[in-house]
Amino acid sequence: MTSAGGAGQDADLPLILTALQAAGLSAQAVAWDADEPEWDGYDLAVIRSTWDYVDRLAEFLAWADATAEVTRLRNPAPLVRWNSDKRYLLELAGRGVHVVPTRFLEPGGSCDAADFEGPHGVVVKPAVSSGARDTARYEPGRRADAEHHARMLLDQGRTAMVQPYLPLVEEGERALVFFGGTFSHAIRKRPLLTEAGLIDNFRVPHPGAVPYEPSEAELRTARAALDAVPDPGDLLFARVDLALNEDREPVVMELELIEPNLFLCINPQGLEHFARAVTTALT
Ligand SMILES: Nc1ncnc2c1ncn2[C@@H]1O[C@H](COP(=O)(O)OP(=O)(O)O)[C@@H](O)[C@H]1O
Ligand SMILES: [Mg+2]
CATH class of the missing domain: 3.30.1490 (Dna Ligase; domain 1)
Known part of the structure; x- marks a missing residue:
């Protein structure tokens, strides 16, 4: 599932469609708010580049609830709602996960x-x-x-x-991608807030993203974050964004369960993992 603006910017989308077709599935990219799409005609609806949801949150959450009534929605609607407000960081912290102090x-x-x-x-x-x-x-x-x-x-x-402000983001932020609860791949990217005191709503969201081998500590923190998600059983995809604090310990900056960029373009093995997770979700 994509959006009018997201479709052209989602570099993963054409790769995903090709990979799913190669896996013997029939897949289509549809805008979440398209006119009268018949979601009950699909066995599975996977949210991807619905990048306009932030300005239309109530509408998007209502759409997720309604769609989940007629087809399997991934990630599930209650998790979409839970993940849309970063106050979830407090819950993660309450369950012992290391998060950016907020x-x-x-x-x-x-x-x-x-x-x-x-x-x-x-x-x-x-x-x-x-x-x-x-x-x-x-x-x-x-x-x-x-x-x-x-x-x-x-x-x-x-x-x-x-x-x-965690200055070690200047060494690179990490994003760890999981499919079906299993680690798939990771990237590192350059920091976004290079200029102090500036609100800029047209930033490149993932500058300089390159494949990255996470440390054991990073994997542990990311897994702890996923384990602390309420009812994570049906998570098809998840991205855990980490930064290092001043003690060089990984801390969770955000957990992306709604529409994360998955960086499949630069991680071809991730594409296979994704297709396999979709196939599993259909069974
Ligand atoms: N506490 C922080 N210290 C350093 N950089 C930060 C911090 N919080 C946010 N940033 C920078 O701002 C970017 C966006 O913040 P983030 O919390 O990921 O929100 P979102 O991606 O949902 O807008 C991050 O990728 C990071 O570059
Ligand atoms: Mg972010």
Whole structure:
């Protein structure tokens, strides 16, 4: 499943269609909001490049619930809903997973000046987001600017997140991809927030992505994150994005269970794993 804007940008999509056809399946790319698609005519609906959902979250979640009524939706609708709001990081942390330390600020609530202190500055971002939208980092001493950013989000009725800036992202962020709960492949990419104090909603989301061999510690943290997902049994795909904290320990930046880029273009073995997981989901 894709979207009007996503189809042209999703480099994995043509590869996926070819791989599924080679596996003997009949597969089509359909926009999630296409006019009257008959989802009950499909044995399986796999969410892929529905990259416009953030601005239409309620509509998208209602669509996921309705689609899950008539066909197998992957990932399952309750997990799509759970994963759409980064407050899930609190749940993961509560279950012992190492996540980026995060302060969530709610509309109508107060901001404490102490929230905006970090030895390397802070990152402010909305709890519902993708592609680093409405996200910026602020250098130490720029507390007023960071607080202003958070206030702007709160005034829009959005939950804001404040995190310490993790400078080791400059060595590269990692994204580990799992299919059917099994590790498939990983990538490393360059950091996004290269310029402090700037909100830029047209950033390249995965600059310089290259295949990457994760460390044992990274694999352990990613697996712990997946094990902490409520009812993860039917997860067809998952991407765990990790950064290193100042002690060089991997921490979860986000868990992508809705529409992650899977980097199959640069990981051909991942394409086979994906096709196999789809075949399994159909049985
Ligand atoms: N605490 C942080 N420290 C360093 N970089 C960050 C931090 N939070 C976000 N970023 C940068 O911003 C990007 C987007 O943030 P992320 O939490 O992945 O949200 P999303 O991808 O959903 O917009 C990350 O890939 C990373 O480059
Ligand atoms: Mg991200």
